[in-house]
Amino acid sequence: MTSQLPTLEDVAREAGVSRATVSRVINGIRNVDPVIQESVRQAIARTGYAPNRAARSLVTRRAETVALIVAGAGDAAEDAQDAFAARVFADPFFGRVVSGVVGALRPRSMHPVLMFADSEAACDQIVAYLRQGSADGALIVSTHGEDKLPARLAAAGVPAVLFARPSLAAPVSYVDLAHQDGARLAAEHLLARGCRQVATVSGPLDVPAGQERLAGFRDAMARHGRPYVLAAEGGFTQDSGAAAMARLLAEHPDIDGVFAANDLMAQGVCQVLREAGKRVPDDVAVVGFDDSYIARTARPPLTTVRQPVEEMAATMVRLLQEHIEGTRTEPTSVIFEPELVVRESA
Amino acid sequence: MTSQLPTLEDVAREAGVSRATVSRVINGIRNVDPVIQESVRQAIARTGYAPNRAARSLVTRRAETVALIVAGAGDAAEDAQDAFAARVFADPFFGRVVSGVVGALRPRSMHPVLMFADSEAACDQIVAYLRQGSADGALIVSTHGEDKLPARLAAAGVPAVLFARPSLAAPVSYVDLAHQDGARLAAEHLLARGCRQVATVSGPLDVPAGQERLAGFRDAMARHGRPYVLAAEGGFTQDSGAAAMARLLAEHPDIDGVFAANDLMAQGVCQVLREAGKRVPDDVAVVGFDDSYIARTARPPLTTVRQPVEEMAATMVRLLQEHIEGTRTEPTSVIFEPELVVRESA
C-alpha cells in the first residue's frame, strides 16, 4: 500500500470546487457546468483518485455486489468438505452458469462473490454475510437435494433468484428449463432413428430436474406407444452414469438407445458401451442433456438437449437487479425452451 | 427488504450500555465484564443485529474480500468474450484451484470476488476495483499468455499472489510447481515401463509451465541416453491434445509412450490412439499431468503427475494475507513438489 489514497476532498481542493460538485461529476449528475466538469475530470486524473467503495456503500446502502452461491445438500462425507467446489466444477455445466452470470453482471458493474453452501455452517455464514449488507442479493444454483437456503433468504428479506425451481418450495424467483420438453425431444429423436429397446439413465430423483427429465421421457415414449421404459438412476456424475449403464446392460443386452439426463452421464454411458463392444451410434444411440463443453469433445460428439444457460443466467441477473431496485416485488419464474443439438452419438 | 435494520446504537440502547462496549463485545476485545458481555449478547439476539460491513470497512480500511482473478491473454475472438469463463472451467484443474482458494479463505472469513481478466477493458475494471479498496488484494491464476495484470497490480501497490510464475516478470509473490521434476517423473515412468519410442504433447510454449514441462521431459530423457524426443505442441485443451497426437502418429506410427503436459490433453491423446486402433496402455502408455478429476474418470484412468493444488491454493491465501497485514513485504515464491500417481494408462 502506498501512503494515503486521495479522497474527494483532495480532488475538490485540486479543482477548486466543493466535494459535492466532484461527487456530482463522478456520478454523472447533470446540472454541472461543462467547464467545471472538465476541470474536475482533470483533477481526478492528476490525483489518481478512485472513489472509496465502503464510504459510498455506507450512504447508498448498496454493495454493488451479489453472492453467487453454489448450494448442495451437505454431503455426508466430512472429508468431502473442501472438495465440494472441485466436484461441482467437474461438471462443465456449472462453468457455463458462472460464465453466464459473470458476463451478465459485468455491464451492470456488479461483482459476484463466490460462495459454497455445502454445509449447515456455510449456510449460516452466507445468511450472515447477506444480512450484513455485504451483498445486495443472491444468485443460487443448486447441485441437488433439498436446500433450505432459498427459504431462509426469502425469510430474511434478501433478494434472491435461483437457477432451477427449488425442491423445497419457497417464495423466490427462479429461471428454469422446460425439462419435460427437452426429454421429449430426446425421446422423439431416438424413436425417429428407429430405436426399439430404449432406456434412460436418469438424474437423481430427489431433484426436480431429475424427476422431470425422467417423467418427460416416459410420457413421450408412452405417447408413441411405448408404455414401459427401462430406467436406472444416476447422480449426474460420469461415474454414476457409467454404473447405471452397466446395470442396464447387464439385464438388457439388447438396448439400442439411451437417453442420459446430462452430458457427463452420457459420457459414462458411452464408455461402458464401448467397453461392452458396442458402437455408438451404430449399435446404441446415445442422447445427452445440457450441451456442455463435454458434448463437443466427447467421442463421438454427443447429440444432446441444449439448455440456453447463458440466456438463463442473464435473466437471473436481470430479475435480481429488479428485485434489488424494488421494481419487481413478486417472485417470478421464467421458463426456457430446450433445443435438440444433433451431433454424432445419435 | 424490511424497514430498517438495527444498528449498534439500537443494541446499545437495548442493553443499556454504550456503542463502544457493544463494539468490543462483537469484536471479541477483552476488558469487558462477563455479565455485561452476556447482556449485550442477548440484546444482539433480541434485536437481530448484524454489523454493517460498509461502515466497518470504512474505518478499518479492510474489505475482508479478495479478488480471485482468472486471467488469460485477451483472445483474438471477440465473440469468445463471454465464453471465456466456460472455457476455463472446461479444465477441471481450475475447479480445483477455486476449490482450494475458497476452502482456505473461509476459515479466515474472507470472501472471493470472482473476476475474469479476459480483455484489456476487463483488466482496467479489475485494477479500478482494487484501487477502490473493494478488495484487499488479489489472487491470480493465468490460463496462458503474457499477462500484464501482475505488473499493473504491483505498480498500484495492490497485494497480489499468483498461481504460477508469470511469463512477464513482475515483483509479485507466487506459488508454483517444480514442473521439471514432474516431467522427469513422467519420463522415468515411461522408460521404466520399457517404452522405446517416446513422444510428448507439450503445453503452449509461451507459458512457463508449458516450456518447463517440455524441458524437464527432454532433460530426463537425455539423461537416460535418449537425445531426441518427439514433440508436438498443444494448447492445454482436449482438442489440441487430440490434434497433436494425430500429427505425431501420422509421422511416427511406432510411438509407444506419450507424456501429455496436462490431463485434458492426455484424454485427447487417448481418444486418438483408440481411434487408431491402439490400446492404452498395452500398445501405447500415456502419462498426464495435474491429476484433476478427469484423470480418475478417464478410461483407462490416467497415470499422471499430481499437483498439490489445494495446498498451493492454501499457501497463496496465507501469503496474500501476510502481504495485506504487512507482516510480509517482499515478494516471495513457494515451489511445490509434484508426485507421480500411477493408475492404468501407463
Added chain:
DNA sequence: TTGAAAGCGCTAACAT
C-alpha cells in the same frame, strides 16, 4: 448551478 453541512454505522483513541 454550486456550496455547506448533516449524517450513513462503525471503530479506536482518549478520558474517566
Added chain:
DNA sequence: ATGTTAGCGCTTTCAA
C-alpha cells in the same frame, strides 16, 4: 472496565 468523541469518505438534502 466503560463511556465520550472524533472521524473514516462519501452522498444528499437544503440554502444560496
